[in-house]
Amino acid sequence: MLAWMRSPGPAAGPTETMLLARARVGDREAFDLLVTDHLPRVWGIVWRILRHREDTEDVVQEVFLTAYQGIGSFRGDARLATWLQRIAVTRSLNHLDRAAEKIRRASRSIDPAGGESDDPAGDPPGMPAAPGPTPLQSLEASELRRRLADCLSRLPGAWRAILALRDADERSYEEIAALVGIAMGTVRSRLARARIALRRCIEGEAA
Numbered sequence: 348m349l350a351w352m353r354s355p356g357p358a359a360g361p362t363e364t365m366l367l368a369r370a371r372v373g374d375r376e377a378f379d380l381l382v383t384d385h386l387p388r389v390w391g392i393v394w395r396i397l398r399h400r401e402d403t404e405d406v407v408q409e410v411f412l413t414a415y416q417g418i419g420s421f422r423g424d425a426r427l428a429t430w431l432q433r434i435a436v437t438r439s440l441n442h443l444d445r446a447a448e449k450i451r452r453a454s455r456s457i458d459p460a461g462g463e464s465d466d467p468a469g470d471p472p473g474m475p476a477a478p479g480p481t482p483l484q485s486l487e488a489s490e491l492r493r494r495l496a497d498c499l500s501r502l503p504g505a506w507r508a509i510l511a512l513r514d515a516d517e518r519s520y521e522e523i524a525a526l527v528g529i530a531m532g533t534v535r536s537r538l539a540r541a542r543i544a545l546r547r548c549i550e551g552e553a554a
Contacts, residue, residue: 373419388431396504396508414434425525439504498545506544
């Protein structure tokens, strides 16, 4: 299954509808092509919630294993992308719930030599990076980034998910409500509370 994560990119050829029809009857090759198409977005969602590479790899595998096991009963009431992303959010939150110690590990300062970004709103590992700041800009922003990463990790998992989907992934309130499975008013409330808690933590108040 890890081979899916090393795939070079979306393959030209059959449409998603054709691949989905084949995958529903057990065609593994068709399913692998669907994985290739949707892996970057699923990876990005999981990464922005978990902020830890190994945990992200584990959960992304869980997401596609769950999808593979359930693809035969997928009725198409929602877009395949939405269905996969909903699984990604659910699995990520479950992971946080059952592995609190991994949240603490994700909050530690990340070694730049390890190849992982310490910017909580940045692109997931392995994605193309934008041109970097100057050394002086990096030095000035370093402490704020560390504090932001630490404060973000202290938020409840449900708040982190909504904050990541809204501010990092730029999802609409309607999309977030559908992905997380809560009312839109709850999305707005949790987002507001998460932003207030994050700001107070960054400013040095109790998180």
